[in-house]
Amino acid sequence: MGYPHKSHPRETPVLSKHFGDPKARELETWKSFGGYRALQQALAMEPTAIQDVVKASGLRGRGGAGFPTGLKWSFMKLGDGKPHYLCCNADESEPGTFKDREIMRWTPHALIEGCAIGAHAIGAETCFIYIRGEFSEPIAVMERALAEARAAGIIGKNAMGSGKTVDVWVHKGAGAYICGEETALMNSIEGKRGNPRIKPPFPAVAGLFGMPTTINNVETLAAVPHILNNGAEWYKAMCTASPKSTGSKLFSVCGNVARPGNYEVVMGFPFKEFLYDLCGGPPPGRKFKAIIPGGSSVPVITIEEAEQVKMDYEGFLEYGTMLGSGGVIIFDDAQSMPRQLARLARFYAHESCAQCTQCREGTAWMTKILERIVAGQGTFEDLDTIFELAENMTGKTICVLSDSCAAPVTSGIQRFRHEFEALISGKRSSSVAVAGAL
């Protein structure tokens, strides 16, 4: 079932099957759906056996980077005598992305089960779910569900009678985008300023409180129970294009589109059909112009490019962009790309943690140039400056926030240069269909 719209027949609802059903939040109902069977099974398994199943399923991180989950888990050195931690990254702050919110709102027990299995699979007894502070409803739902699960003996000491300790806690963020970066997230849980850490050491060696830690996205962990229940082969079979991308994926669709919302499709789904059939195409009288397909950090592509894309990790890469978090931001022909990109850059300038020079100064400078261009005060040299600045902001900092600001802007100028040039030379962009869009 989709939410808020009805599920489309071409969707493959695995994670989103119970979206919109308030009953699904309750433990008893969830159990009647087969909930916590996978955890029961997992607690009787060796951690490495769970890792192997997840490895075989081909599950990759759904937070943006797409790192193979089972492989990530195998980096945790089991039996080293240290406490291990699992952090569930629910700081979903990427503009355009709102899939984790819905997982937590409607199927909190799916996440708790995934967290508990993940924790056991990496030799951890504690999992922190780091939820962004603005998610007041998901936080309340998660805390209620955790209390239920704890009372029922599903998590805690002797989880499900297994003799093993698996506990899950909610940690609230305080409103910083950068805390979704995994090392900043750990700093935030530790009570420190949410600044990304230098790697190495990698979290699997020294993470939360200096101990071996794995950080997984909400959607990643929520998929794990399904893999254990149905088998790696079942998950792996959900693949229609690149064999390296398997399973179902939630896409959050927003912007100028007839039916915004979350859609779950199998990897490799044709983007064109996704946009026009599932999402209902552009608003009446409009045409799609540009798309940022993986959350605001990935390069923007034209609708012509988008229509060729197969929706998986490799498919988006082929067109110079990324699957990212699956936050599809759609711009129609009434939008001014310079204005949209200036707005996006402003977001990154606001959220830069201020550690690295290139990011702290670069994101703000980029924003000021773009806003000046939008205000009709730009010059052609400004466009060259933006590209040189973007080069300077890419691949040189501790985390990728700086890169994430540069990527949509440079890709946007490359693809919509005429709109920038029109503004600079004092004309309204001919491709912006609605007067006053600026």
Next chain:
Amino acid sequence: MTAPMVNLTIEGRAVAVPAGTTILEAAKVAGVLVPHYCYHPGLPVAGVCRMCLVEVEKMPKLAPSCATTVGEGQVVHVYSEKALEARKGVLELLLINHPLDCPICDQSGECELQDYTFAEGRADSRYREPKRFNPVEDFGGDVMYVPNRCILCTRCVRFMDDLAHDEALCVQERGDRASIGKATEKDLTHPWAANVVDLCPVGALLSKDFLNKARAWELDRTASVCPNCAQGCNTIVETRDNVVMRFKPRTNTEVNQYFLCDEGRLDYRWLNRADRATQPMIDGVLADWEEAIHAAARLAKGATVRLVANASLSNEALYLLKRAFGPGVITVRTGAEAPLPGASDLALRADRAANATGAEWMGYRRVSAPLEGLGAGDVLVIADHDLTGVSAEAVSRAKAVIVIGTQVPAAVTAPNVVLPIANMAEEEGTFTNLRGRVQRFLQAKAAPGMARPSWFVLADLATQLGQPAVHFTAGAVFDALAKAEGAFAGLSYDTVALKGKLAAGATAGARA
């Protein structure tokens, strides 16, 4: 256990360094300075300024050399086009919000932003937007903050957190709005807080004491030792026109690392006092040096001498005084000890004197009432002691008073002989710190009037008193002292050099 050695090539120079060394430190060994801001050898690595990016062959991205450890066979390029381009970019970005007010900035001339921009930066800026502005803030203590000049390297924050263990500073706000802020209800009142001024690579943290006093390039710099407590922190005495303008810490990882306490660094004005003894005198009348030495010798010869010495006199002066008169007494002003907790064995010491250890090794007695039991027929020799707390009446019990010092103490109303000497900034010599480390200080300025170095005056005087001490340099006096005094055995002025040497008399458990 020593770490195995790793071989690598930096800018074409082969070096071998212990495993775990950073590329930046290895480059120093190779004689290559990688430009950097946030890195400081005395602080934890932050890796945030991104200035020290270097190209390492077979690495996909430029590596922050402060946070990247060496690998066997690595080939590092510090001055490749890619690395230079990256640093140029950092410099441009650091300058977009920087006020370029070098002509009125105290840091000018010793500013790393200025230096590296000159060396590697762009000649112009492409920045056309308004600059960010934040007002100047008093951080408390001796420190003021000029946020517009700040490059957010966080050295100051890390010093307060990790060395001072006083989390008084933090980065506030995000993005280009960020600046250094004081934590709620905190001030920079930690006794070592002023080190943040030295650590600041730009003109963002300034000393209120030094504010607008001198330009860095006008200052003459002399290696010295802080005379204000028994720790013996290594310093640089900075002078202009024969006036001491400030003390700065001089790196010595065995003693003070890179640091100097606030009390020590700010207590330098006495070296510039104008009310000095500048002329040899006999009974209130100007005399020439030879007469005055002879007069002093005549008074002391055969008499019972009470020698009251300043515990901050050099080893050389104390040795020659002992030869002339036998060991005397010292008084030591004390105060609260103030450690720098993040550094090992580093504190503003309770003994606020530079050389009590050296004096005591030579047999001087530490007393609280230096004139107690002074006999009516005694000759009182005051060796640069201010006689604080001693009355003129007590002094007048002495048959005669010889003052060998920078000043005539107030309690001495009618000195029989005055022999003016140089203060510690005006002569060279050695101190022995509380751990028994002998350290040299050099002459930073000229002595006033006819005042002479203490060792020079005292060598003459000892000779006149039948203790031949024919020395032509402070070093010769020290070498004689090392032969005569067991606690100093085996040392020489040359081997003590500028980093000091632990003496044989050092107590067990002292630092190597």
